[in-house]
Amino acid sequence: MMNIAMIGFGNAVVNYHLPYLAGREGIKVKTIFRREEDRVGDMEREAYYPDIAFTSDLNAVLSDLDIELIVVATHVDSHFEYARLALEHGKHVLVEKPFASTSGEARRIFELAERKNLIAMANQNRRFDGDFLTLKKVMESGKLGSIVEIQSHYDYFRPAWVKPGFTMLHGLAVHPIDQLISLFGRADRIDYDVRSLAYPGESDDYVDIDFRYGKAKMTVKCSLLVSIEHPKFVVHGDRGSFVKYSSGHQHKNEHGPTVVSFEPEDEANWGTLRYVDDDGNSRTEKVPSEVTDYGILYEQLLAAIRHGTDKPVKDDEVLYVLDILQQGVEVAKQAQT
Structure with a gap:
């Protein structure tokens, strides 16, 4: 059994950690630290x-010999210090996104973990979203042929959320950016269109970033001013195309803990795949959705801790994503329209 302590008790812990760990074999949340x-x-x-x-x-948590892993789920400004304390006390650490304020801070944490023979990892849980897992399944089938374009949307219609401050890249865009990097690695070139529609040079409420891989283009788009839902993924290959709308991932109880469903998604929201088969025939298929399960990340992290398997989220991926986010912020600061 791996005993876990969590630092923080906000939205991430309540909705994206605890529900997916409930009843998980081999993993137990023993303690949650909250400031008085x-x-x-x-x-x-x-x-x-x-x-x-x-x-x-906090000292009681850090000194508890039963606790092997500490999850840091606080504001990003405190990630570095909590992660450092956890490692200094001999604990593995899982840190909410964004892993740190800068890639420099992240590098220092990874170096400390290596010196301590411990694991420090970013909680890029959206790699286990049902829609993204469905995309991977389609790509791995080979039916699309060589991928030439992917469009990934993460949008809301929340005009009231549009305020001064650089929060969208680190709060929303970090997820689809990490997903693409996990699939394709470092890009040959990145073209940034990051700006504010309401506060030019003071916010990043409009994100449109192109990642170039040879002739292929992968685009991440985020906005708070989209009132008609885009598909989550639009994918084109030299043998076909695939479209998938976003998958839901949880049910909230009005009074009580969040409870998630692992039931298969309704067929109405399955992806649509159209491609040319080996005989030259055009085929259209509905692709059953994979199930969202953020607990898989914990299972893979447990295997890395117990058996030395690879971490599901690599250090160089985290550093690269943080540098992309920072460059996006710099572009937004310079954008006046």
Whole structure:
């Protein structure tokens, strides 16, 4: 059994960690650390998790010999320090995205982990979204032939969220960017169109980034001003095309802990694949959706800790993504229209 402690008790922990670890074999969340000021007036939610100990004593968590892994799920400004403390106390560490404020900070954490013979890893859980897993399944089938274009959308219609500050790249775009990097690695060239439609030079509420791989182009688009849903993925190859809308990934209880469903997605939201087969015939298929399961990342991390297998999210991928995010912010700061 691997005992885990979590630092933080916000949206990420409640909706993207705990529900996917409930009943997971070989993994137990033993303790959650919350700052005392964060618990004031917000103790009721802790009762939803009677098997987890809540504490405001960070030293008690760090010194607990039963805890092997500490999950850092706080604001990015504190990721570096919490990760450093965890490693210094002999704990493996899993850090929410973005892993650090800069690639320089991330590199220091990875170097410390290596010196301590421990694992530090970014929680790029969206690699286990059902829609992305479905995309990978289609690509691996070979039916599309050589990929020439992928469009990846992560959009909302939230005009009230458009405010000064550089948050979209690190908050939303980091997911599809990491997904593409996990598939294709370092790009030959990156073209940035990152700007603000409301606060020119002061925000990054419009993201349109092209990644070039030879003749292929992979595009990540994020916006808070999209009121009609785009497909999550549009993919074109030299033998066919694939379209998939976003997969849902959870059900929230109004009163109580978030509970997720692992039931197959309804056929109405399956992907559509059209391609030319080996006999030259045009075929159209509905592609069943894979199931979103962020607990898979934990299982693979546990295997890396116990058996020395590869980490599911590599250090160089994390560093590369952080550099892309920072370059995008610099482009946004310079954009005046």
